[in-house]
Amino acid sequence: MTIKVLIADDERLVRSGFKVLLDLEDDITVVGEATDGAEAVERARATRPDVVLMDIRMPRVDGIQATAAIAGTRGLEEVRVLILTTYDTDEYVFDALQAGAGGFLLKDAGPAELLHAIRVIAAGEALLAPRITRRLIGHFAASRAGARVAEDRLAVLTDREREVLALVGEGLSNQEIGARLFMSPATARTHVSRAMTKLGARDRAQLVVIAYRTGLVRP
Structure with missing residues (x-):
């Protein structure tokens, strides 16, 4: 099965780099690119990707809003969102997970880690196992302790x-x-x-x- 990927990032160089890497893989194909969250939602509706690589900080509509919109759109229930973040700077990761993201990847991850993440997310698993990920989620969860259900x-x-x-x-x-x-x-x-x-x-x-x-x- 070929994994269809949509890349959403406002930096052209980042999008191009991801596309070059992903196009080398036999089981992954890039079906579109988006420069902001609003375009990401539009492209997701048009291409029905398996995975969206979603940057958090984008103009107009950010990655969290776009993730929530995709998760709440009929017909896109099977689309998985992989949030791209910078550790210790994006304080919205926990919000993104609540919005419907399937996990997140650090922007400085290597090519092998990115490819693994896409395949894990596409398979329906959550990319939450690495120690650094658990620590980050724990940090933001703790900051919201008073709001626990x-x-x-x-x-x-x-x-x-x-x-x-x-x-x-x-x-x-x-x-x-x-x-x-x-x-x-x-x-x-x-x-x-x-x-x-x-x-x-x-x-x-x-x-x-x-x-x-x-x-x-x-x-």
């Missing part, structure tokens, strides 16, 4: 689903969750899917947000 929201989950949600919140993959709880990766995936359905989460990234905001996982 009531833990009562978790009442719909079974004890096992709570355990799985906590591990998703820590950034573990299905395989790692299975190993930790002595179950198969397929069973772990089933518990994750059920938790998503019960909590109304769009994807794993939003499960991470819920895990922090309910206090199930603490920074």
Whole structure:
């Protein structure tokens, strides 16, 4: 399967660099480029990409607004947004995850890391496992501690689903969750899917947000 990618960044050099790299891959094709968030939404509607590489800081409409618009557009439910950010400067990463982003990548990541991130996001996983990512999410989650939703929201989950949600919140993959709880990766995936359905989460990234905001996982 070929992964269709839309690149949204207001810097032409950045877009060109990503495009050159991605065009070298047999399983990835660039279907469009956007210079701001509004154009990103328009291009997403027109091209139906699998993954949008979304910069946060763009003119007119920023990456967070664009991410929320894409997540809320009928017919684009399967589009995954990979936020591009600069560590310690973009204080909107947590907001982007709440808006519907599937994860984020540091702008200084190497080519191999970028390609891996695109494939992970396209497969429906959340790119939240690296230690630096967990620390960043934890930092922004902690700054919003007073706004956490009531833990009562978790009442719909079974004890096992709570355990799985906590591990998703820590950034573990299905395989790692299975190993930790002595179950198969397929069973772990089933518990994750059920938790998503019960909590109304769009994807794993939003499960991470819920895990922090309910206090199930603490920074």
